[in-house]
Amino acid sequence: MDWLLHWLFYVGVIMGVVPGMVMFFIWLERRGLGRFQIRPGPNRAGPFGVLQPVADAIKVLTKEDIVPAAGDRWVHFIAPLVVFAPAMLVFAVIPFQEDGGVVRGLAPDLNIGILYIVAVSSISTIGVFMAAWGSNNKYSLISAFRTMAQVVSYEIPLALAILGVVLAAGSMSLTAIVKAQEVPFILMQPLGFLIFFIAAAAELNRTPFDLMEADSEMVAGYHIEYSGMKFGLFFLGEYAYTLGISAIAATLFLGGWKGPWGIGSEVGVLWLVVKIVLVFLVVLWLRGTFPRVRVDQLMGFAWKFLFPLSLINIFIVAAESLAWPGLPWWLLFPNFGIALVLVVLWSGLFRLGGGRVQV
Amino acid sequence: MSRFERFGLGLARGLALTGKTALTRPNITVQYPEERLNVSRRLRGPELIWVSLKCTGCATCAKSCPQGSIELVTSLELVDNKYQVDEFLVDHGRCMFCGLCVEACPFDALYMGRGYERATYRRGDLVLPKEKLQMSADRQPSAYFRPEVEADLPLQTLLVYGQRKAK
Numbered sequence: 301m302d303w304l305l306h307w308l309f310y311v312g313v314i315m316g317v318v319p320g321m322v323m324f325f326i327w328l329e330r331r332g333l334g335r336f337q338i339r340p341g342p343n344r345a346g347p348f349g350v351l352q353p354v355a356d357a358i359k360v361l362t363k364e365d366i367v368p369a370a371g372d373r374w375v376h377f378i379a380p381l382v383v384f385a386p387a388m389l390v391f392a393v394i395p396f397q398e399d400g401g402v403v404r405g406l407a408p409d410l411n412i413g414i415l416y417i418v419a420v421s422s423i424s425t426i427g428v429f430m431a432a433w434g435s436n437n438k439y440s441l442i443s444a445f446r447t448m449a450q451v452v453s454y455e456i457p458l459a460l461a462i463l464g465v466v467l468a469a470g471s472m473s474l475t476a477i478v479k480a481q482e483v484p485f486i487l488m489q490p491l492g493f494l495i496f497f498i499a500a501a502a503e504l505n506r507t508p509f510d511l512m513e514a515d516s517e518m519v520a521g522y523h524i525e526y527s528g529m530k531f532g533l534f535f536l537g538e539y540a541y542t543l544g545i546s547a548i549a550a551t552l553f554l555g556g557w558k559g560p561w562g563i564g565s566e567v568g569v570l571w572l573v574v575k576i577v578l579v580f581l582v583v584l585w586l587r588g589t590f591p592r593v594r595v596d597q598l599m600g601f602a603w604k605f606l607f608p609l610s611l612i613n614i615f616i617v618a619a620e621s622l623a624w625p626g627l628p629w630w631l632l633f634p635n636f637g638i639a640l641v642l643v644v645l646w647s648g649l650f651r652l653g654g655g656r657v658q659v
Numbered sequence: 660m661s662r663f664e665r666f667g668l669g670l671a672r673g674l675a676l677t678g679k680t681a682l683t684r685p686n687i688t689v690q691y692p693e694e695r696l697n698v699s700r701r702l703r704g705p706e707l708i709w710v711s712l713k714c715t716g717c718a719t720c721a722k723s724c725p726q727g728s729i730e731l732v733t734s735l736e737l738v739d740n741k742y743q744v745d746e747f748l749v750d751h752g753r754c755m756f757c758g759l760c761v762e763a764c765p766f767d768a769l770y771m772g773r774g775y776e777r778a779t780y781r782r783g784d785l786v787l788p789k790e791k792l793q794m795s796a797d798r799q800p801s802a803y804f805r806p807e808v809e810a811d812l813p814l815q816t817l818l819v820y821g822q823r824k825a826k
Contacts, residue, residue, distance in 0.1 A: 332681070335681040335682075336677055336680065336681045338680060338684050338685070338686055338687045338688075339686050339687065339688040340686050340688070340690070585674060585677065585678060585681075586674075588677050588681065589673050589674050589676075589677040590670070590673065643666070643667055644666045644667070647666040647667055648666065
């Protein structure tokens with residue numbers, strides 16, 4: 301019976317907390333983006349517009365569900381679930397609290413936690429392709445092709461940047477990774493964090509890498525033929541995945557549940573939430589600043605910039621772990637220098653504006 | 660520093676600019692129900708204002724209307740050597756606010772209005788009889804084709820000049 305209780309608790313917490321956080325994120329994103337565009341954002345429903353996501357949810361729930369006549373009904377039906385479920389599964393292994401040596405997570409501490417996350421979060425791409433195929437719509441299909449190419453390309457630097465963290469911590473378990481962070485890995489591996497963050501933004505299809513939803517080019521991308529709660533699931537899944545990636549970034553690079561200098565370790569979950577929101581605010585800042593990249597620039601950035609740098613990053617981390625086992629804290633100074641020099645050098649080799657053809 | 664423009668410095672500068680904007684600059688949009696700007700003094704607003712004292716019932720306005728949205732009925736009995744206007748109906752739902760009736764009126768009895776909150780729930784409510792066409796507190800005439808009114812009207816406020824209230 302123990303496993304049943306645990307399962308019920310897990311489902312309850314996931315279904316309660318994640319949509320709640322997602323609603324908060326949607327509100328934060330709309331208000332924050334409004335600030336970047338010097339307007340207030342939604343401010344009618346409730347104080348400061350906090351009830352706006354609720355109003356949107358009610359609207360989405362009551363809308364008509366339309367299936368394209370020429371579409372594949374079953375694939376069209378299953379696709380939102382395939383996108384949504386993996387985003388929820390990511391939260392199973394994220395540790396959020398330590399009470400007297402016991403680390404609390406929603407599921408037992410997996411010793412291959414980060415591998416599980418990388419594996420599970422890739423599934424939602426298949427859902428995107430299913431949605432495009434089931435819709436029988438050319439814009440959807442173009443969008444899905446772009447997504448496939450983009451996700452496959454950016455998965456590599458993402459995984460390699462995570463590998464740097466795994467090397468430094470000596471374990472794939474997220475709990476061990478958090479415990480290994482005497483100094484948060486964002487300071488110890490600034491280059492790794494930069495690569496992870498950019499690749500994660502591309503994985504999430506956030507601006508400036510939102511080619512699959514490029515509104516000015518193909519209307520809305522893969523979910524163009526979706527309405528009602530099916531569209532709502534795509535929307536929810538997208539934000540849940542953003543939440544998941546923010547949680548992973550907070551766990552891998554920002555020290556997870558640990559407060560700075562061990563302050564407030566009793567309320568570790570609060571620290572984790574604060575860090576998640578911080579990461580999300582930076583993602584939002586990027587969205588408010590940068591224009592969308594072109595398709596060739598997108599692929600060039602992944603393969604010519606992020607991929608070689610992530611290989612070099614792994615090499616540096618490996619060499620440092622061999623030379624100074626335990627990675628003393630003063631390594632952060634040379635690491636910052638190396639990151640700066642490498643980024644400047646590589647930008648010189650690789651010009652983003654290149655490859656333009658006049659016809 | 661401009662040597663490093665291609666090396667990521669431009670991106671950092673962009674981030675600094677948007678960050679500063681988000682944290683410091685006040686909103687530039689008008690918070691409509693709480694905040695209203697003065698419209699142009701010569702606005703061809705979406706309403707017509709009819710002054711019954713000046714109107715002679717000549718129906719020049721009805722003839723000039725390209726949409727045929729003015730309906731005017733006069734009685735044949737003359738009072739003080741004037742036609743009595745029995746009915747003056749304007750279908751605002753059909754009107755395109757071209758202002759030709761205002762320009763055509765030989766007795767300055769028609770004005771364009773300055774109001775802009777004229778939405779109704781039913782189309783029938785857009786057909787206004789002569790009682791509702793009169794000038795009132797919330798139906799103020801604009802100076803379109805009537806420049807003699809202009810001096811009394813408040814100046815237009817424009818957010819591009821940072822004005823939120825009229826001078």
